[in-house]
Amino acid sequence: MLVDSIKSFRAILGSRANYVVHTDDPRHVKRYLRGIADVFAFSDYHNPSFATFTGPTWGKWCPCPRLAPGDLEVHVDADVFLLAEPVEIFTLLDSRNKMKYLVLEEFKGESWQRGCFADMIPSSVPFINAGLFAQGPNGDISESMQTQYDWWLSKRHLLKETFHDEQGALTLAIANDFETGYADVLPKDRYVIISPRSNREISSLEGLVLFHATHPDHPAYHRFKNIVRGVGR
Template identity: 35%
Template sequence: MGNVGAIFRWALWAPNENALGMLSHSIGTFQRFFGAPSDYIVFTDDVAAMKAGLQVDAVVLDMNEGRPEYIDEQWRWNRWHKWAPRFRYDPGRTEIHVDADLFLVNTPTELLEFVNGDRHDYIVTMEDFPIKPRWVYGRFGDLLPEDFQPINTGLVGQRAGCDLTDEIRQAYTWLTEQRGAEQMDFFDEQGTLAHVLQSHFESGRAVALDPARYALVSPINDPPVVSLDGLAAIHATFPERPAYWQFIKEISAISGVPVPDPLPANRVVFEADEGLDSDGLVDKNRAALIAARQQVEEAGRRSP
């Protein structure tokens, strides 16, 4: 399949060695499948550290340049920073935002089709819980319709000439007014995108990627993910990103970025089966995995 190219953008603030390595792998996997016609951009608050630590070729830009949106120091560690300095970098080109812990692991046919001009204007990854919990959408969770389309903002694409900027800005303004002096919820960013995209799902302009192909991989998967067969991408969620370490060799084979040697001593992998070869990785606590799943499912049952 041909490839007309797109802008792929990432964001990383307060970069450290492990995060820079993970980001390098993420970018490298997209470069493997989308190649030279596309541009790869990283926004950061520390340009010098990013340029020194990044292990792939990418344009590095300062997220604080000019008059950036979505940066508020009272909410320093919420996820809105990933949209700075503006929600749309170049409205004239197809643009896809990618989280630093999302990796392509096989040919992303659906993304290639989107970039090359399928009938959709927006594309996004999808949450795949047994139920549809609303707490993963922050303040907007209770405002979503009963039959809402669940999403995950690990990957968000906008076709050339299509731009959610005004809708996002309006929803963000409402959100900040509702929050007042309260801390921004970690999931408010995802909820804002979910809220804005619902009408576009209804009209057919937006599409959610099949979670059987673009999977969120964490200790709460049931059944657990033990192979990359059939997957186009994995989003290694949870703070410790255990799936990243679980599949680091396979990711490295695609990204072209070497596996860290030695591997960090504090890395965490939740093993799904005591018989699975752990290759020296830590934390095979099956009970912790089961408990994590139960907590998510119970929270979902309590949500409206």
């Protein structure tokens, strides 16, 4: 699935992007990826943060939330697939655009999707899905995200951990940016979540820019993987 995800981005973006994977087992991952992305160990970085790899998905931000300050940087999960030119994301490169962050929107927002941070997030903030997070040249989530992680670590012994704590932390980290117009959600008719509880009626990927195949078994990936493998051909 990771191979197909990277290849889908390469098929659309080609050499315009750098493709990076971080892992605790670079030798194993390199063997699978066969040169389609640069592979680094978490330990390659001095004092990596977010090194929690059980429970909430903090590890997706390890070693740090901003790898290339000043560039357009997009963090994606391994079950996210690009199908067409992501023109909305590229608007972050426009110097006339004050937007710093773009993120997926949940199919249907519910409080459990924010984990232990749910009660701290203003009701006006959209329900986001952390499967894709884009930072424009003027954006840097590092400090705000580190604040949420540090709080979570300090309260961990008191909390009932949930899988979605990290997603709630990201939401809280950019809550003020939503209020001030520096963050927005991507159009969810073009950037979609497909799972047994989200857009399950979708039978064609035509007209979509990207999809996130959530759910533990990723059924949407298995249903559409042959189409994904044909992207750009």
